[in-house]
Amino acid sequence: MWSSARRRPPSAPACVSADDRELVERLLAGEEAPFIGLVSRYHGSLLRLARAFVGSHNAAEDVVQETWLAVLNGLDSFEDRGTLKGWIFRILVNRANTRGQRDERWAPLSDDAEDLEDEAAVDGRRFSAGGWWAQPPERWVEKEPEELLLRREAQHVLECPLTELPPAQRAVVIMRDIEGLPAKEVCSALQVSDVHQRVLLHRGRSKLRADIEKALASTSRLRP
Numbered sequence: 001m002w003s004s005a006r007r008r009p010p011s012a013p014a015c016v017s018a019d020d021r022e023l024v025e026r027l028l029a030g031e032e033a034p035f036i037g038l039v040s041r042y043h044g045s046l047l048r049l050a051r052a053f054v055g056s057h058n059a060a061e062d063v064v065q066e067t068w069l070a071v072l073n074g075l076d077s078f079e080d081r082g083t084l085k086g087w088i089f090r091i092l093v094n095r096a097n098t099r100g101q102r103d104e105r106w107a108p109l110s111d112d113a114e115d116l117e118d119e120a121a122v123d124g125r126r127f128s129a130g131g132w133w134a135q136p137p138e139r140w141v142e143k144e145p146e147e148l149l150l151r152r153e154a155q156h157v158l159e160c161p162l163t164e165l166p167p168a169q170r171a172v173v174i175m176r177d178i179e180g181l182p183a184k185e186v187c188s189a190l191q192v193s194d195v196h197q198r199v200l201l202h203r204g205r206s207k208l209r210a211d212i213e214k215a216l217a218s219t220s221r222l223r224p
Contacts, residue, residue: 020084028075039068042085045179046092051163052170053096055103063099067092086185089175093189100167161211169204176201 016024026034046067050060070091078087162170171190175181181189187197 017083023084024075024078027072035072038071038088042088043068045174046089048178049089049092049171049174050096052167052174053093053100055100059099059103060096063092063096066095070095082182082185082188085179086181086189089179089181090185090189093171161208165204165207169200169207172197172200173204173208177205 023034023038043064046064047057047060050063051057054060054063067088071088074091078084162173165173168190172186175186175189176183183194183197187194190197192200
């Protein structure tokens with residue numbers, strides 16, 4: 001693998017967690033098992049995120065492969081102010097953004113950040129005059145096998161709304177809500193301000209909330 005070119009681990013910044021520091025040192029020492037573990041853990045997530053930037057599965061696979069190569073080649077310069085995971089995702093975004101621009105697929109992030117004040121997360125008509133739900137969202141209940149099957153079908157249906165979000169919103173929702181990255185690392189990866197990141201997250205969550213409620217209502221109608 002890359003063990004023939006072992007390098008001395010750099011002194012990691014104090015803000016890097018002990019687990020990340022140990023993992024980086026093992027990778028720099030040429031151990032293959034930690035790298036295989038990283039690929040197993042994050043490859044699918046990186047592929048999902050790459051699809052927000054590029055137009056095909058094959059292009060996304062290329063981007064992810066480039067990302068893993070960049071991770072290996074850049075380990076000796078790792079001096080993150082966040083997490084190893086955030087650093088890997090930032091590399092992915094850089095590679096995917098370059099590929100998306102080359103393919104004329106990636107729109108400017110600012111296109112998704114206008115007129116936030118005109119858009120609420122939930123339609124105001126859903127609330128009573130006293131501020132309570134006029135009709136609360138349906139609860140996600142799993143009791144009978146038939147209901148479990150319907151819920152799984154709903155989850156499958158919900159994969160489409162995520163892919164239909166505008167690219168910037170999709171990227172932020174994936175990194176924040178699916179991958180659990182902190183806002184600071186998402187801003188660093190996408191090169192946007194915290195306010196801008198919150199705008200994109202708000203818009204993405206709002207659209208997904210509406211689609212989730214539609215999917216739940218649909219599965220309710222299927223129940224006997």
